[in-house]
Amino acid sequence: MKSEDTILAAVAGFVDTLSFVALFGLFTAHVTGNFVLIGAGVAGFGRGVLLKLIVFPAFVGGVVVSSLLVRSLSERYERQGARLLHAVQAVFMFxxxxxxxxxxxxxxxxxxxxxxxxxxxxxxMGVQNAHPKLIKRPGVPNTVMTGNVTQAILDMVDMLSADTAESVREAAHARFATMMPAIVAFAIGAIAGALGYRYTGFWALLAPACALAVLALTTGEHERAALPGRT
Incomplete structure (x- = not known):
């Protein structure tokens, strides 16, 4: 599904922002951000240092369980790995x-x-972070946008520079077109997460949970339809 990374980026932005607003600055998808906030908390700035320390093993657990689940699939069912991880994440999001x-x-x-x-x-969110590492497919990072934004800026420079070789310009344009939907979706998801929490509280998480459930049901349908013997 070409829109998979876009949907997942929106989910990450939504959940991370809602968690940050609701749970004393906790990042559920952005481990680096929690390290920064833990450091600030130790120095007496902010609240919830213990919470951020406690949830880190949970994030690790999400990554480990994802790896074990994918490894447990037989070769016959390895194509189901993406759907399995979407389903597991949807359950935990609910x-x-x-x-x-x-x-x-x-x-x-x-x-x-x-x-x-x-x-x-x-x-x-540990499950979502592990997903692209375990399921190999073309795509872009969808939980943290720092690398995507950096690459998009570099690609813009290549596209706008008069002395850029045409082959480099075309490659930069292709990368830029691939990354921008995820970047925009993450930003929109972040705004939606904050507004969702303001007006509906934690019930707003039903939106990303349902999106993940849809991905669990639909991811890879086009690939299975193309398999020999399928009509």
Missing amino acids: GYCLAGVWATPITQPESLAVTVAGIVGAFA
């Missing part, structure tokens, strides 16, 4: 939604309900 609703109203980062919500959310 769980994150319910855990967040249970934790509401959120007042203390050290409370059990808030910790559970953070753990489930981080696990879900």
Whole structure:
């Protein structure tokens, strides 16, 4: 599915921003951001240092479980890996939604309900971070946009420079066209996540959860249809 990375980028932007707003600056998909905030918290700036430390193993768990699930598939079913990971992430995203609703109203980062919500959310996004490493296919990173934005800027420079070779310009244009939908989708998802939480609280997570469920049902359909014996 050509739009898979675009949808996943929107999911990442949505969930990461909602988590940041709702859970005392917690990034569920952006581990580097949590390291920065942990450092700031240790120095006395901000809240929720313990929460950020606790959810890191959950993120690791999401990556590990994803790897084990994909490795467990027989050669006959290896094409189902992407659908399996989308399904697992969808289940945990629904769980994150319910855990967040249970934790509401959120007042203390050290409370059990808030910790559970953070753990489930981080696990879900650990699955998404592991996905492109485990399922080899053409695509772009869809959870963190720093590398995509950097490459897009470099490609723009190549496209706009008069002395750029035509082959380099064409390659830059192709990369730029591939990356921009994910970058834009992440930005839109981030805005939607913040607005969704403002108006509906953690129920807003039903949107990315449903999007992941749709991906679990539809990813790879065109590939299976093209297999010998399919009509």
